[in-house]
Amino acid sequence: MTAPLATEPATEPAEAPAPADPLVEVRDLTITFPATGGADAVRAVDGLSFTLRPGGALGIVGESGSGKSTVAATLLDLHRGTGARTEGTVRVAGTDVLAAPEADLRALRGATAAMIFQDPLSSLDPYHSLGDQIAEVHRVHRPGVSRRAARARAVEALDRVGIPDAARRARSRPHEFSGGMRQRALIAMALACEPRLLIADEPTTALDVTVQAQILDLLHTLRTETGTGLLLVTHDLGVVAGSVDDVLVMRGGRAVEHGPVTEVLGAPREPYTRALLAAVPRIETARERAAHAGVAYEEEGREAGAARRGADAGRRGPAAGRPADSPRPAGPARPDDSAPPADSARPDEPVRPAVPAARTAVATVTDRVPRPTTGDDDHNGAPLLEARGLRREFGRGGPLGSVLGGDRTVAVDDVSLTVAAGETLGLVGESGSGKTTVGRMLVRLLDPTAGTLRYRGRDLGTLGERALRPLRGELQMVFQDPVSSLNPRRTIGESVADPLRAAGGLDDATVVRRARELLERVGLDPAWYHRYPHEFSGGQRQRIGIARALAPGPRLLVCDEPVSALDVTTQAQVMDLLAELRRDLGLSVVLIAHDLAVVRAASDRVAVMRAGRIVEEGPVDTVYDHPQHPYTQGLLAAVPVLDPEVAAERRAARARV
């Protein structure tokens, strides 16, 4: 925790200016987005100051809405012409960015300071080849260079960032690359003109954990080899831990804490930083965490979030400053506040009495070959849900389809698993591993192409839609995207009440009362029944989604990446809510996530998926502490750690491989 900065290779590039002349100097920066369409003006950045020395690396960390990305864009004055008001001074490599004429600014952009964006796919022109795009940028800044030379330069840059067979791949368009390769290509574009500063705005957020590690390693190597300065903007404390010298923690447009990475992460001075750190799920800790310190900051985080939504474009009027975004009302059911009784249903619980919940892991997850149920299962009776040999293909089907040529892809192949009553099964894997498809098949949102699905002894897989409908309520799902999972044109209360109304048999007053109870149960004010989804934050929407899933009284809840779209503090609260509900209601849960730490904290058993198959499964501690499959091992090794020292060790280990 006390590793000195000196552990970073200190070989300063020869041409770097004297330390007295900083590469980036930001003084009293304030950015205000004007009021639009009913929204108030938003101050996204408020009196921020920092410097970055040549060749140095600074991480800016914060939750969504903290203003960190706004700062990054301001270094190239990308807000120019959008109506945003910027005050203060920003100097990059000696240029006064905010005052510079258009031509000077263009010369700065890309040549002196280059930016790497979060989503490499949308950040590249889909219609031109990568080589052309890089060459174009190069020629803009080196007007004398011939077309051919620029192209050669592009190939060189692609080669430099580790794209194999660069000469050929330079002719490919972005969509022909994988996510990681695209991000490499974007970095290659940034390198094309040998800039003195790289600005990386959430460069790895869209990537899988193993790819993330590769990209961070690449950035590190480049920085050490070329002496380029790095400004890394991220929400992930684990990412900064291994990549930068200094950290600036931002909240609500202001700097909360600023200092060397070892100090800020190792011995944070500010409560907010501490809360942030505490909220990060630790992969090394077993489940059943105690309540943590982060909760106290949730409200403020919310406020900042609202500010950001306004700031992002000032497009959505009503969100900013609405009551929904103000501190939540004190209610009896704040899940964050206390641990409710563990083994009995609450009297006001609108759902049916829970099955006794205190059970250990009993589910059996089989790998490929369906195992006959062993003694482990027997003493708990039949499993709640049992899937055998599940397979799912996409694309055109039918016998004709196979004749006409196979444009079918297999998303899930021969997956067998069981979920016992009251058990939480974690399902982890990287993007494209098929975990979401499995989840949707378990609740029959997707029909399996092959395999059997048995729920409480009934064959669920072959039931028709109509026959399935009465059973639907017992198998519910919490979705990943809190935006698309709620109908924007319906009040949240009605969304929650929808399953009750669909089931029929209840009068309107009862339906509304139960829906209000459910809202309260997930920690929302029942008075918000008549509000619309756009008035709520991501975490609140996820709570609404959970309330809706609870409404029909399910036995099994499939949670598909329930927290991946949320900030770390919110994430923790939602996970706590889920854990509490599971205990109280005796629910079985299938938790699908890419975040290994989240899964460990919440699951009894875990199954690791890769390319449509389960490669390893077992009790959660066994798998995490003693991974057997090389893929699981690699996955665990790639998870960023908060300790800069450990991060450096791991990087070294990865480099050796």
Add this chain to the structure above:
Amino acid sequence: MTAYVLRRTGGALLVLLLLSVAVYALFYVAPGDPATLACGPRCNAEQIAQVRDQLQLGEPLPVQYLHFLQGLVTGRDYSTGTGVLHCPAPCFGLSYQNDQPVAQLLASRLPVTASLAVGAMVLWLLLGVGTGLLSALRRGGATERVLTVLTLTGTATPVFITGLLLLMVFCATLQWLPFPTYVPLTEDPEQWAWNLLLPWTTLALLESAKYARLTRSATLETLAEDHIRTFRAYGLCERRIVGRHALRGALPPVVALNAVDLGTMFGGAMLTESLFGLPGLGRLTVESVRTVDLPVVVGAVLGVGAAVVLAGAVADVLYALADRRVTLT
């Protein structure tokens, strides 16, 4: 890709089959008897019956339809009185009006319609995309408003007015252009273009507003995309961003719409063709409808149907080619 082509072809054939059934059914309910028409107004019942036999219209409609289908596969033979006229497969039959095989008739009209359609397309693309781009760049300004009103005027004015106005101004009053007649491209390319300029313009004026609006919105949409931000962040000037990247991004929907429009245009721009005396497919179709010339109507409708369906498929393929992110299913 092969599967895609096979699937689309299968679908297209089905569509065409349905189309032919629809036309036969319509023919059944539509007024006018081809035999009476061919025989002449002063024929008596007996003569009409003879002509009906001669036109092979004596049988019930479903049987006629079966013969039609058979003819598509095997061809048919017709008596000319002095000999036999063989109509090779795929035989759509003989025109009641002039006893020519329909396929031959359509083939002779196709170059005219193709000339008209392709030239008009070039013009409406130039006019529409140019206007759209300009108004996207000058959005909110006076230029945009003027351009919008101008292109919309084109849309709001029926062809029979636009065309006559153009003729009056350019051919009669100013005499800058000849009154259009169709000169085959193979005969004299210069005269071909010169003669078709007004018909092209007439159609382009009608269509360009659509393209202007499409280009404008697609360009604005592309300008809001992330990769445009990338190029701004890399110091590219605005002109280059719009010209090279935004326009390219706006192209796919334009290309897709264009393929479909072109296909429909092959169905014939009948008002334009009539006005300018161009012996194209559209006019043939309309004439045949009026004269209850069933074989020609069926042939023309199938031809147009094929063009539209083909255009739809081409639109999808072009879209996929233009926008590599889309896959064909």
Add this chain to the structure above:
Amino acid sequence: MNDTPSTGAWRRLRTRPSAVVAAAVLAALALLALGAPLLTALEGQDPTTYHDQLVDSARGGVPYGSFGGISADHWLGVEPGTGRDLFARLLYGARVSLLVALGATVVQVALGVAIGLAAGAGGRLLDSVLSRFTDVLVALPMLVFAVALTAIVPAGFPRPLLLILVIGLLNWGGTSRIVRAQTLSLRQRDHVAAARLAGRTPTQIARRELLPALAAPVLTYAALLVPTNIVVEASLSFLGIGVTPPTSSWGQLLSTATTWFRADPLYVLLPSGCLLVTVLACTVLGDAVRTALDPRERSRLAVGTRAAARPPKGAAR
């Protein structure tokens, strides 16, 4: 304080001056059309009475006097050949044209939404069948249909209604394609999945989850359909299958006016002008509605996407 998405759109719409002007123009046109009997009574004319003495029979029936015979009695002059009052014919024509255009648009939208929704939300087989059906319809020359329909329908059948049906039944392909494309993307959304899990039937899902979200693109497209339908009506009149005489419509006026633009320019300019104003107003309003309903994705309207690869059918070529 409850700000639903639609009331927000309404507020945004009202703050756009161009939208207000366009709406006012359309409202004025509607008022003129509705008030036709009153206004012509004010003028003291009616749309069908012949005024033989006002036209120069020897010169093909061109109106005496300048500007098509404008006078205190005939505010916009008289029709060549018949001497019927143009002001009255224009106003009464507006009733027919607007009614036909709006009616046809309603038919097109209703059919297009129903079929597009079924194709987009139903199974793959249903989608194939409906899409092929749409293809057939699009490929069928409108004239064949129109002639057949007008011929088999009894003469007593109200002609405007027939025109509404002909135009409406033949041109819903564009709407249906847009709706289908939108539905295909909408049904990927999780709230649709949630509704399924809640036990909602496909019909309920279509009505409750999909239909409301289709309003914006459909409304905008419909705004463009209205003027297109007026031009189509004009073309049908030109082909002799428009309204029954002595009824007038803008299309009927335009089609008879065609050859007169040299001898009596006003005769052509009046209906053309009305048509143009309507087209402009509809387009501007359509744009405004689009932006208001979808402020963030201002140009994502189907007209600008692949979904709209089928524009309103150009019967008017």
Add this chain to the structure above:
Amino acid sequence: MAEPARTPLRSRRLLLTARRVAAAAIGVTLAAGATACGPKDAADAGADAAPHKGGTLTVLNSEPQTDFDPARLYTSGGGKVPTLVFRTLTTRKRANGAAGTKAVPDLATDTGRPSKNATVWTYTLKDGLKFEDGTPITSADIKYGIERSFAAELSGGAPYLRDWLIGGEKYQGPYKDNSKDGLKSIETPDDKTLVFHLKKPEGEFPLLATQTQFAPVPRAKDTGTKYEEHPVSSGPYQVVKNTGDGEHLLLKRNPHWSERTDKERHAYPDTVDVRSGLDSAVINQRLATGSGPDAAAVTTDTNLGPAELARVSGDKELEKRVGTGHFGYTNYLAFNPKVKPFDKPEVRQAIAYAVNRRSVVNAAGGSSLAEPATTFLPDQKSFGYTGADPFPAGRTGNPEKARELLKKAGYPHGLKITLTHSTAKNFATSPEVATAVQDALKKAGITVELKGLEDNDYKDTVHSLKDEPGLFIGGWGADWPSGGPFLAPIFDGRQIVKDAYNFNHAQLDDPAVNHEIDAINKLTDLHTAAARWGALDDRIGEQALSVPLFHPVYKRLHGKSIRNVVISDWDGVLDISQVAVK
């Protein structure tokens, strides 16, 4: 010929080329003498200089020459371009106005020698007649030409041969009937002589012999339905090019045609270039502009519409290039007395009184394009025009008289009726005329509901005995300038046709009328015949079976350098066999 023949079936065009007047064949006449329409605009262009040979004549037409087979052409269809290629036994006199209503010899040495009470007609061919390939024209070629017009494959011609020749109703043409003698009622005793045997006396046979069915067709060159692609010429020009199904014809001189044997055709231009399929408005615009080849252009099927007339009438230069002409044609309201209330003569008479002919004339294009009609027969001497007006309504109608008659008929509070018309925009049976009638009858307390039918539908309906409406707008034109073909198909009770087109709209079967028709047909003195036709028309007119509305007048524009313009009253068509471009 009859009204449908004005739009010969095989070249029927669409409504959409609106201004093309339905009467596609109608020409401009420089009417002479007796007729009401004076020869105002005599052929000035031709007067300033004598016509010379040479040059290219351009013909701008709306109707393509889809039918170019002499068997398929209906009567007046042959008077236009085909007259340059087909010679017939007799032909019409190529002279302006009324002088052009006579038949004169063409291939034959005279107009025919009648015998046996005009039931046998004998013709002798001139010497030195040759086809375009140099083979001599024989009487067998003419007989074969007539015979093949009976073939179902080549249908389309007029019914007279079938009705007049003995055995005509049974004969099915040379393709089906392989007997050695063919149609026995046509004898060819030698290569020069033809003898026709008729069922009954037909004094107008020489007029019938002008039709293209009487053109020679060499049996060896007959290709059946494909013959029209290149018909073998007996006239001054031969077909060099025929593309687009008759849309573009190029005619060059026929070297084997001899001016000596042909007094009627001048054939001044070396080449005739026929471009058709044009919009009528465009044709007129081109003729008016007259740039390039259009200066030497004429049209044989398009006349000026009202709007064009309005423009031309202000322009002195253009006015000089406009010809005016008449063709025997009448537009009328037709009653079907089998349908109530038209069974009551008073109702029919009331309508006849109520009609405002000034409105109707305006609707038909104004007084320059239509003249009010009070007789069924056209207002020309050759038809026997009398100028009678049995129900004098004045220029604008007599609604009072009409009300009076209605009261008498038992409709004191007015009447509601339906008027059927075509939706084709032809200024004849079209909506405009119908509306004018509607407006006029309103004043007499008669509410008219219009029933516009698509043109095919209209024809099928009004010509069907079964479906014929009580009141419709009709029109009738002359197959040749005589009262016979004008009155007989309409009022001869034996010509009521079942199961095919019927033109006797009133279904009149009056023995006296039938007898008088037979009696006049016997006359070979056509002057006497004309007077009797006129008297018969007056007699029928008094029954108010139809209300004559107007006779169309035709204004036709020609190019600047056109000379020797001749327009006869026979068909009103600008005669392209007379035109010179130099």
